[in-house]
Amino acid sequence: MRAQHRELAEQKAELVELRLDWMRSRPDVGRLLKDRPTPVIITCRRRQDCGQWSGTEPQRLALLREAIVAGADYVDLELDVAGRIPRYGSTKRIISYHNFEETPGDLEDIHRELADCDPDIIKIVTMANCQEDNVRMLNLVSSAQIPTVGFCMGEFGITSRLLCGKYGSPFTYAGFSRSREMAPGQLTYAEVRNLYRFNRVTARTKVFAVVGDPIAHSMSPLLHNAAFRRAGFDGIYLPMRIPEGMLTETVENLSPLDIQGYSVTIPHKQEALQLAAVPDSEAQDIGAANTLFRQDGLWHATNTDCSAIEQTVLDGLKRLPNPDRPLMDRRVLILGAGGVARAAVQAMQNHDARVTITNRSADRGRELAEEMECAFLPWENRSTEDYEVLINCTSVGMHPNVDDTPFPDYWMRENTLVFDTVYTPENTLLLKQARERGCATASGVEMFVRQAARQFEIFTGLEAPREYMEETMRRAMAAGPR
Numbered sequence: 001m002r003a004q005h006r007e008l009a010e011q012k013a014e015l016v017e018l019r020l021d022w023m024r025s026r027p028d029v030g031r032l033l034k035d036r037p038t039p040v041i042i043t044c045r046r047r048q049d050c051g052q053w054s055g056t057e058p059q060r061l062a063l064l065r066e067a068i069v070a071g072a073d074y075v076d077l078e079l080d081v082a083g084r085i086p087r088y089g090s091t092k093r094i095i096s097y098h099n100f101e102e103t104p105g106d107l108e109d110i111h112r113e114l115a116d117c118d119p120d121i122i123k124i125v126t127m128a129n130c131q132e133d134n135v136r137m138l139n140l141v142s143s144a145q146i147p148t149v150g151f152c153m154g155e156f157g158i159t160s161r162l163l164c165g166k167y168g169s170p171f172t173y174a175g176f177s178r179s180r181e182m183a184p185g186q187l188t189y190a191e192v193r194n195l196y197r198f199n200r201v202t203a204r205t206k207v208f209a210v211v212g213d214p215i216a217h218s219m220s221p222l223l224h225n226a227a228f229r230r231a232g233f234d235g236i237y238l239p240m241r242i243p244e245g246m247l248t249e250t251v252e253n254l255s256p257l258d259i260q261g262y263s264v265t266i267p268h269k270q271e272a273l274q275l276a277a278v279p280d281s282e283a284q285d286i287g288a289a290n291t292l293f294r295q296d297g298l299w300h301a302t303n304t305d306c307s308a309i310e311q312t313v314l315d316g317l318k319r320l321p322n323p324d325r326p327l328m329d330r331r332v333l334i335l336g337a338g339g340v341a342r343a344a345v346q347a348m349q350n351h352d353a354r355v356t357i358t359n360r361s362a363d364r365g366r367e368l369a370e371e372m373e374c375a376f377l378p379w380e381n382r383s384t385e386d387y388e389v390l391i392n393c394t395s396v397g398m399h400p401n402v403d404d405t406p407f408p409d410y411w412m413r414e415n416t417l418v419f420d421t422v423y424t425p426e427n428t429l430l431l432k433q434a435r436e437r438g439c440a441t442a443s444g445v446e447m448f449v450r451q452a453a454r455q456f457e458i459f460t461g462l463e464a465p466r467e468y469m470e471e472t473m474r475r476a477m478a479a480g481p482r
């Protein structure tokens, strides 16, 4: 524990919680406090509060009193024991309440009870079962007369864990590492400090989020927060889980948080288009939006996937032997008929390319082809098509099925452009084989960064640091799953 404490201090942590309940043998409080590199909170959580303490309750209270006598900077006392441990010396009292089930309706009453226990700081932490729980919690924090650390746990609670500072919480809680997660949804110190820059968030900081379900593995927070930092923009970008069908209602209910923009991913792209008061023609033509942004109090919607695909293909064409030939009239074969395929058709038609769609499920493919007025080819005949640009918009080849390809190498023609929208991994089997066959290639990472860069520009009004975003994404992918 002392070693980890020193390590956190080296990483500029200003206050460290020492969880005595996690120690296997009886903690030597004097030793933990001696020469401490930062101020500390001494906490010893009971099992009923999801702690690890295995001794008796009198032993636990004795340990907390010992910490106070030894001059700990803060001691954490649960609401029901706070009255039994009086104030002494210079040790500050954090009076805490935890609820691992829900964010109860009577938060204000609980806060009043905590305030009656002679606190220097109130800590109130509850389970969020929906995004709206964060709004109630942050309301409480901002109206509190006594400094209050208040946030929610669980995947839905990340919003308030990261935003509580904006509303007046003196600090938030983060884990030493993934393996030391103390509560559900807890982020690591490195994430909170370096990725989300919690210490820099103020009342003026603008808030953005990516919404989807699932959302935990989205790369968007990494890219956008890195871009904000690089551009010196005062913003924070959060991952927000919103279940299917709940986007409109949740966005409305989150309006007190004054969120300025959302990146939208599966399964909300159609609903995002419907909720926007001002959808642009690109999003309307595609029938889906991946970006919502507020202007003059109204939600605008656009689709940056389309321009990202367009730019990736235009750049890719420059790698062909006849780079000056425009996209117009080039034959493009699109594999897939989902949301990304739809954006790809639109992008290619914007340049009057000759588009053919092929899809595993013929009905879906034929329907999209009819709607977008392009040719359709049955999936089993896809090798027969003469094409100059091949775009994979299926999920085939995506992690973990990295040995799959939607278009075997013996069908490939050299001097064509092969673009795989799959980006996990970047170097898919399709792209590896295309290069071996002498084709030019373009990757899903190029597209992903481009759609994020365009969103960044819409959100901030600044030019996106695109190369830096691409570097950041490749570095993170090389480091492996978070």
Ligand code: NAP
Residues within 6 Å of the ligand: 266, 335, 336, 337, 338, 339, 340, 341, 359, 360, 361, 364, 393, 394, 395, 396, 398, 406, 421, 422, 423, 424, 443, 444, 445, 447, 448, 449, 451
């Ligand atoms: P979607 O709407 O679910 O469509 C998935 C498509 O993949 C459908 O056409 C589906 O065919 C096809 N498919 C799935 N499994 C298949 C298989 N085993 N064999 C043949 N076809 C198969 O998904 P989406 O939103 O369009 O996304 C598609 C892919 O694009 C994602 O998997 C992701 O890798 C990539 N993507 C990239 C970016 C980027 O920025 N680079 C952004 C978003 C998505 P059926 O109709 O027959 O089911």
